[in-house]
Amino acid sequence: MAKTMAVNAGSSSLKFQLLDMPAERVIAQGVIERIGMDDAIVTIKYGVSIASENAVDHLEDDEHITLSKDGKGKKYENVLAIKDHQQAINFMLQKLTDLGIIADFNEITGVGHRVVAGGEWFNHSVVVTDDVLTKIDRLADYAPLHNPANAMGIRAFQKLLPHALSVAVFDTSFHQTMPEENYLYSLPYEYYTRYGARKYGAHGTSHRYVSARAAQLLGKDLKDLKLITLHLGAGASITAVQGGKSIDTSMGFSPLAGLTMATRSGDVDTSLVYYIQEREGLSNEEMTNILNKKSGLLGISTISSDMRDLLDVQDTHDHAKLAVNIFVNRVVKYVGQYVAEMGGVDAIVFTAGIGENSIPVRKMIVDKLGYFGITLDEEANNVRGDEVEISTKDSRVKALLIPTNEELMIARDVEALK
Ligand code: AMP
Numbered sequence: 001m002a003k004t005m006a007v008n009a010g011s012s013s014l015k016f017q018l019l020d021m022p023a024e025r026v027i028a029q030g031v032i033e034r035i036g037m038d039d040a041i042v043t044i045k046y047g048v049s050i051a052s053e054n055a056v057d058h059l060e061d062d063e064h065i066t067l068s069k070d071g072k073g074k075k076y077e078n079v080l081a082i083k084d085h086q087q088a089i090n091f092m093l094q095k096l097t098d099l100g101i102i103a104d105f106n107e108i109t110g111v112g113h114r115v116v117a118g119g120e121w122f123n124h125s126v127v128v129t130d131d132v133l134t135k136i137d138r139l140a141d142y143a144p145l146h147n148p149a150n151a152m153g154i155r156a157f158q159k160l161l162p163h164a165l166s167v168a169v170f171d172t173s174f175h176q177t178m179p180e181e182n183y184l185y186s187l188p189y190e191y192y193t194r195y196g197a198r199k200y201g202a203h204g205t206s207h208r209y210v211s212a213r214a215a216q217l218l219g220k221d222l223k224d225l226k227l228i229t230l231h232l233g234a235g236a237s238i239t240a241v242q243g244g245k246s247i248d249t250s251m252g253f254s255p256l257a258g259l260t261m262a263t264r265s266g267d268v269d270t271s272l273v274y275y276i277q278e279r280e281g282l283s284n285e286e287m288t289n290i291l292n293k294k295s296g297l298l299g300i301s302t303i304s305s306d307m308r309d310l311l312d313v314q315d316t317h318d319h320a321k322l323a324v325n326i327f328v329n330r331v332v333k334y335v336g337q338y339v340a341e342m343g344g345v346d347a348i349v350f351t352a353g354i355g356e357n358s359i360p361v362r363k364m365i366v367d368k369l370g371y372f373g374i375t376l377d378e379e380a381n382n383v384r385g386d387e388v389e390i391s392t393k394d395s396r397v398k399a400l401l402i403p404t405n406e407e408l409m410i411a412r413d414v415e416a417l418k
Contacts (some may be wrong), residue, residue, distance in 0.1 A: 002109040003027065003102065004414045005164075006407035009113065009153025011145055012036055014088050017407040018101065018108070021415050024408060028101045030076075032088045040082035042091065045075050046101050085149075086156045093160060110165040110418060111157045112410035114205070116146035118170030119196060125173065125413035128154055128166040136168065142200065142254070167414045174204030177245040182341075185253075199257075201249035203231045203352075206404040207239040208246075210351045213402050215244075217387060218347060226342045228335055231404065232361070233352030234262035234305070238331065240338035248341055250334050256291060259334065260327045262305035265295035267330075297323045307354050307361065328364045335365075339372055347398035348374065350390075356403050357384045366390070366399050373397045 001020045008015040017029040030044035045068075063078045076099060082088045096102045112125070117139040126132055133151060140147040150168075158166055175183075183199040184192060191197040207229045214229075215222035222244040229239045236259040239249040250258025250266075260266045268291070277287045290299075298305035301323035303313070314321040339345045348369070354361055359381055366376040373396030381390040383401065391399040 002418075003107050004110040004112065004411045005108055005157075006410035006414075007111060007113045007153055007157065008406075009085060009149050011149040014085060014092070014153060016092065017411075018096070019408070019411045021110070021411055024411070026407075028096060028099075029407075030092065032082065032092060035082050035085060035088045038081040039079050040088070042078045042080070042082075042095070043075065044092070044095060044099065044101075045073055046099060047073050085152045086159065089153075089156045089160055105161055106163060108161055108164050110167065110411075110414035111161060112167045112169050112414040113150060113154050113157070114171065114406065114410060115150040115154075115168045116171045116202070117143035117200065118168075118172045118176075119200065120176070122168070122170045122173050123176035125167055125169040125410075125417065127417050128158070128168050132168055142196075165414060165418055167410075167417050169205055169410045169413050171202045171204050172200040174208040175199075175201030175239070175246045175249050178247055178249070182248045197253060199249070199252045201237065201239070201246065202251045202255045203235070203237045203239075204246070205406045205409045206231050206351060207237075207241065207249070209405055209409045210349045210402045211239075211241040211244065213387070214347055214349045214400050217389070217400060217402070218398065220346075225346045226344055228338050228345055228348045230331060230335075230348060230350050230355050230365075231352045232259075232331070232350065232355035232358075235264065236261045236266075236331075236352070236354070238334045238338065240342055242342050248338060259330045260300075260323075261296040262307075263293050263296045263298045265291045265299070297327060300326055307358055311358065311360055324361070324364075328361065328368070331365050332368045335369060335372075345372065345397055347400055349400045349402050351402055351404040356401065359384070362390065362399075362401070369397075374399050 001023060004019050004021045006017045012035045013031060013033045015031045018027045019025060020027055028044055028046040032040060032042050034040045066075050082091060093105055097104060115136055119139045119142060121135050136147055136151045154166060210229050211227050212222060214227055215225055227241040229241055231237050235255055237249055237251045240247050256264050258266050273287060297310060301310050301320045303320060304310060310320040310324050314324055335348060350362055362381055363376060366374055375392045375395040377390055377392045380388055385403050388401050389398060390401050
């Protein structure tokens with residue numbers, strides 16, 4: 001069976017998942033963090049059954065393999081100097097071989113890469129050509145932290161696995177179906193034509209996955225459904241999906257817009273940004289840093305960007321409670337807006353870290369949406385990370401919990417392009 005790798009390359013990290021396709025079975029997953037440092041951390045999780053018995057008989061002193069609690073998986077860990085992405089990928093592929101996860105590099109026949117910004121050039125996933133790579137480089141203006149790292153990952157894999165099909169899967173492409181009235185800002189039109197100043201959205205692969213899965217779970221054709229998908233993680237966005245197409249989404253030109261996030265502000269009146277900048281004597285860079293890294297749940301609560309911490313202390317800490325309430329309210333407002341835009345909704349779908357795991361946050365949101373005909377089944381909602389319908393049987397509008405799976409979506413796109 002062909003093995004496909006789904007890759008998410010960041011500026012100093014590289015996450016990957018190796019899948020048997022088309023069986024869609026995960027063989028290994030891992031992450032290399034702190035690339036460029038003397039103490040980079042490599043973690044690879046893999047199944048016991050797939051690792052061949054006689055592999056890994058030559059572990060170095062500082063390498064560790066531990067068995068997972070359920071005894072079904074193993075975890076390889078190592079800390080070592082890794083100077084760049086090329087070396088990181090080389091090490092990882094070599095380790096997959098040493099651990100007996102793959103017999104040799106040629107087993108990997110496809111590599112799908114997450115790319116953050118696809119602009120208006122890419123409305124679906126594509127096989128990487130020189131032209132595609134040039135465009136990803138040029139789109140770095142829209143995602144300066146991400147696209148260069150994504151491109152670096154693509155080039156490094158191409159060097160080591162020249163035989164494998166290389167595919168780019170864009171965060172923005174799912175949202176390319178938004179109509180003009182939703183993607184344009186009320187700014188002079190010339191900025192759109194000159195600079196592509198418009199809404200692009202993000203988390204598209206996640207919204208695409210959970211909306212398709214929701215249709216399957218509801219036993220309906222996606223084309224007949226009006227869905228609102230709530231990707232609530234450290235980064236958070238909401239999408240109105242009508243007939244399988246994104247018609248509006250809460251993130252904007254960049255992933256700073258929309259909801260209150262872990263450390264990102266979400267929507268703010270831009271004149272307020274200038275006002276604060278002037279009063280505080282902040283440079284553009286400093287202000288951008290505050291909006292991206294010091295705002296959101298962290299900024300309001302003053303104590304943590306992690307929803308778990310805030311929920312733990314909300315009864316005794318006013319600012320923690322306020323941050324949770326603001327988060328929930330923003331979500332509810334966006335849902336209301338999208339119900340109005342679509343002229344109704346059949347189901348809302350919760351996903352990502354908070355959406356998948358936070359029982360109280362889901363309850364707070366659904367309770368506020370009773371007006372639209374959604375009723376929470378408290379018992380069904382008492383779960384984490386499973387696929388479940390969390391609304392009552394007689395709820396006119398359904399609420400679903402669907403763990404996202406961007407890696408699977410990436411691997412499927414690779415398969416589809418083979
Ligand atoms: P993600 O970006 O999708 O990985 O989500 C990460 C976020 O999920 C973290 O900021 C946590 O606040 C949140 N999270 C994870 N588990 C829980 C939980 N049990 N309750 C509340 N929030 C959670």
